[in-house]
Amino acid sequence: xxxxxxxxxxxxxxxxxxNWVRISENFELDDLHIYSLAVNGNYVFxxxxxxxxxxxEDNGNNWSKSNIIDQGVHSMIAKDNFIxxxxxxxxxxNRSSDNGLSFIPFGTGLENRVVRSLxxxxxxxxxxxGNNGVYYSSDTGKIWVKAYMGNTSPPVISFAIYKNYVxxxxxxxxxxxxxxxxxxxxxxxxxQTRTTHTLAAKNCYVFxxxYTKxxxxxxxxxxxxxxxxxxxxxNSTVWTLWxxxxxx
Numbered sequence: 001x002x003x004x005x006x007x008x009x010x011x012x013x014x015x016x017x018x019n020w021v022r023i024s025e026n027f028e029l030d031d032l033h034i035y036s037l038a039v040n041g042n043y044v045f046x047x048x049x050x051x052x053x054x055x056x057e058d059n060g061n062n063w064s065k066s067n068i069i070d071q072g073v074h075s076m077i078a079k080d081n082f083i084x085x086x087x088x089x090x091x092x093x094n095r096s097s098d099n100g101l102s103f104i105p106f107g108t109g110l111e112n113r114v115v116r117s118l119x120x121x122x123x124x125x126x127x128x129x130g131n132n133g134v135y136y137s138s139d140t141g142k143i144w145v146k147a148y149m150g151n152t153s154p155p156v157i158s159f160a161i162y163k164n165y166v167x168x169x170x171x172x173x174x175x176x177x178x179x180x181x182x183x184x185x186x187x188x189x190x191x192q193t194r195t196t197h198t199l200a201a202k203n204c205y206v207f208x209x210x211y212t213k214x215x216x217x218x219x220x221x222x223x224x225x226x227x228x229x230x231x232x233x234x235n236s237t238v239w240t241l242w243x244x245x246x247x248x
Contacts, residue, residue, distance in 0.1 A: 004034030038076035047073025086115030109144030119159030128156025160199035169196030188222030209238025
């Protein structure tokens with residue numbers, strides 16, 4: 001397992017989630033503000049705040065730069081032997097077919113968009129934009145189509161997938177849900193002005209990591225269960241959630 005931090009590089013846990021070791025002392029990894037991570041076999045990819053994408057061929061021991069430089073990389077995902085990167089500065093999605101050695105701008109329909117989040121299910125690849133809602137692609141990123149989200153196009157900064165449901169967390173606009181694998185969306189009643197940085201779904205539950213209000217547990221329809229939030233006296237902001245076996 002790998003964890004990226006806002007200012008201290010990357011940590012790795014090889015056997016358990018109790019012991020983490022910093023692995024970003026490599027000179028080439030000169031931007032320690034890690035915005036995104038992706039893994040494909042022994043290859044690890046790190047998207048940074050301002051200095052593009054770095055890759056490791058040996059499970060994170062050594063790093064080298066890709067051809068994406070001087071860019072903020074908000075999101076990355078490995079799918080169908082491709083690596084996709086969502087870029088800042090209205091650069092859309094870039095794709096690599098050589099395990100991150102080189103990335104190229106790819107696909108039509110997302111030009112001049114900031115891409116804040118990426119996800120995929122069996123049918124589609126999803127891109128959450130910074131200013132125009134959700135886009136989806138059925139052909140591994142060649143053509144992108146704007147999903148219907150009603151009369152608004154919120155900034156989408158997180159996704160989760162559960163069976164035919166897709167969940168989108170927004171910046172300041174709560175959570176949206178799609179029951180048709182991501183083509184059409186509706187807004188849930190969950191705290192409609194809340195920023196949701198991260199989402200994770202498993203066993204009929206959806207977990208939302210929020211800005212200053214910790215973690216909320218939702219049902220598969222996106223509705224809050226019991227109290228809105230776990231008891232969090234520290235008013236934590238939760239940036240990332242993921243599952244490892246039975247742990248979250």
